[in-house]
Amino acid sequence: MTNHWIDIQNSDCILIMGSNAAENHPVSFKYVAAAQQKGATLISVDPRFTRTSSKADIYAPLRSGTDIAFLGGMIKYILDNKLYHEEYVAEYTNASFIVKKSYSFKNGLFSGYEKTPEGPGLGKYDKSQWGFETDANGVPKMDPSLAHRRSVFQLLKTHFKRYTPAVVSKITGTPEADLLKVYKAYCATGKRGQAGTIMYAMGWTQHTTGTQNIRTMAIIQLLLGNMGVAGGGVNALRGESNVQGSTDHCLLWHIWPGYLKTPRASNVDLAAYNGKWTPKSSDLLSANWWQNYPKYSVSLLKSFFGGDATAANDFGYSWLPKVDDDKGYSWFDLFDAMYKKQVKGFLAWGQNPACSGSNAGKNREAMANLEWMVNVNLFDNETGSFWKGPGMDPAKIATEVFMLPAAAFAEKEGSVTNSGRWMQWRYQGPKPLGNSRPDGDIILELGHKIKAAYAGSGVFPEPIRALKWDYATDHAFDAHKVAKEINGYFTKDVTIKDKLYKAGTLVPSFAFLQADGSTSSGNWLYCNSYTEKGNMAARRGQKDAVNGIGLYPEFSWCWPVNRRILYNRASVDAKGQPWDAKDWVIRFAGNKADGKWTSRKWLGDVPDGGWYPLANPDGSRREDARYAFIMRKHGHAQIYGPGRADGPFPEHYEPLECPVEKNFLNPQMVNPTAALYTTDADSYATCDPRYPYVASTYRVTEHWQTGLMTRTQPWLLEMHPQMFVELSPELAELKGIQNGERVMVSSARGKVECSAVVSKRLTPFKVGGLTVHQVGLPWHYGWRWPASGNEESANLLTPPAGDPNTRIPETKAFMVNVAKL
């Protein structure tokens, strides 16, 4: 989230699309309800009428996988009706930037496209063709009037001209009247002082166009001036209590802690690595915060290797593994390699890929190719027991499986970071049951054993021997030691701004981190979370900030540097005064004389940089100011995003599997850069009469993820006891299916038995003149429990394709059949 949970109450219009917050983030509705009581409009856009829709003022259905068409129509509506926040757009976004002549968009392809026959990406772009025209110093040329033919603003207009309500409706199946109702209500937030927010989740990300779904909404939020303001932002509702924390700390293969880059093979040494990933701007008004990259990467290496990391050995950079350039190592890629017998061993830690991964049947088969697997979990699951699962012959499977029982969340101390980036400390409740142990203890001991194994000899032992591994107190994992390591220490006495910081003391904030090895930090974004003042995440102060908008700055701690609303410099005009006088986030309150600011002082939230505002009270521009979007190289938010794999503007493409033979917006059917896997376990079938119905997977309130913690809980199983499929009365009649009876749902990958939930909450769509039926399936079940073994995972059906930027799978839009048993 750019904003945070409580802040939803400040919104004037809440769009819930690509998520089902009432069901999957039930507590969020405390704040949604509070906003509604203050007069906010709630909009629900979903293929199904959900418990969220039941509380909405406006509900609009759309066919799964057509969000870009829906939102692209909204962009056109904003532009056509001049509903954008002009001052905001011109001042804070790259709408004024001039794009190079080499940019083009024809026949559904941006310039620079070439196919990649070796896969898994279908193709890739030469993104250099999408760059900006720059002056001699490399600063983009800008036209603040937004009139230049090749300005981002004009290109945006041209790009979305095609997204008329008629075409959008033809694709999405949303009636035109409903589209316009949503557009009108939401775009009213373009007015100065009005704020609209988006609450989205996997309904947007899990598509072959997932990243561009979010990009489309980001463009809308920028056009309407909704970024940085209270009650606005782009808000991802994270699906697990600490998934934000684990993302921040490099859960994913392509990032290091704090969103640093995983080194590529071509980053041959530390200088090459830092050189490659440190952006450079000669625009004096651009903070270009990532120019500090080397301070963060070196501090991280110091955290990894302690005293063994020295300037002479590149702080141990050469000890770390490098990924091949242009190769992916995502979840999909790992299981693909495992399926191809390229992986020997697997630590399945707190996960259940036999049920959670797209095309899970392939994962189950892949695990049979392993020599060993360690399953670290609260309970045995379909992954640990894959070898005796449906269709498996234990006699033919040689994989040795070890089960390490882990402690549940309440049984261990540590922090979780919620969707709103709040790092909240939790204390241990009961002691772990039986032989189960906290994950930290398991990892710590594993590290000790590996170190012992390499003490004498071993291949390439240096990184293992040098690894700093002093996180135990009385031989047990100490969460405080790890939290302090993440914050970071001074490794020698350092004087900064005439103040001495002694070696071994905690670094006050990331502004103090150094690139010379004098500081360590396990994650620069969390530097400031555990300082000499104490454990900031454990704070429980109840006092609100001066602006009274629910920031509660003394409760827990939030990255970065306790800033509760990101990009808040865009919540004020160029003179530093808030667009919204009532629900203001920050305001400049420095002294002034003769129409000029003469001292610096910001009130409210921690400002996104404490520089002077761009303009003085008399309107003259200041040279000591900085642009609002300090994390961007050029200081401006990106309406035009030339860094994405699939194009600088979003474009509607059909899902890999879709019910229509034509993309009504361009001749490309599928995202031309999507990742598609192609082993014999990776089949797909599009526009295939055997699989005529659109399907989507989702969660329900009563279960969680693959259900390992909920299917085993009788009170929860009582409420949702069996795998089910939701379908419309029209489809039920067509197939002769009675409500509540068992049916078979099948796709090109597999089949799953379900109880039929026939409901008016689903309605057939009119798509390109055809009637298209949509069904929905929860993915909470698995054969291991309930004991009948009949309730299986929806992911046996989901497709082998993903987004080109993230490789997140397209589990939200694929094709199935539904038939009576």
Next chain:
Amino acid sequence: MAYAFLIDTTLCTACRGCQVACKQWHDLPAETTSNRGSFQNPADLSFGTYKLVRMREKVIDKRLQWLFFPDQCRHCIEAPCLETAGDPSAIYQDGDTGAILYTAETRNLLTTEIIESCPYYIPRAADDGTLAKCDMCNDRVHNGLKPACVTTCPTGSMQFGERDEILTLADRHLQMAKKRYPKASLLDPDDVNVIYLVAYPPDLYHEFAVAAAGRSDMTRQMALRKMVRPLVHLGSRLV
């Protein structure tokens, strides 16, 4: 002093936290259920289910509505079940909280008469005739806590407090709700200590959302019970 609940269904998202919290506090067993083609599960209240979120899909003014009704004992101010039983060892009212409470002695009552006496069709019997229903988490309330369902409710749909305060709160919620739902109303607020706020006509939510017509002739019924009380009492013992 009497306590009361406000259940503002316009804020209820049917997360069913209340349903589980109730089972957890009372340590009630889960029922073996199946998916009957509905999210509502179990199908009905039972001896082991005191709280049930009822769900109905209704088209109202050409718009689909999914109506949620967290059903439970209303803790009537003058409880027909209590009057019908006439045996304070089986059914009594806690003078401190206003809770209508059932004991194990209910097994000696005429089960069907007690159930039929309830205008909201709440009490349910075990095989041996013992009756059970929501007890207002009377033990929690006596110890300064709110009922488990109220504590769990994330949206503020369920509120609990002294009756006077809840009546004031109910009126405030009603005024708020009427802006969005002109036909919003409070259900039987003068007769019960569990006051529901609904957006649409109550019969769309649940057959027994308000005191049922066939069951509402309580004055006469109660008078009859009082007249034959010794016999009923005796009769139940004989059974």
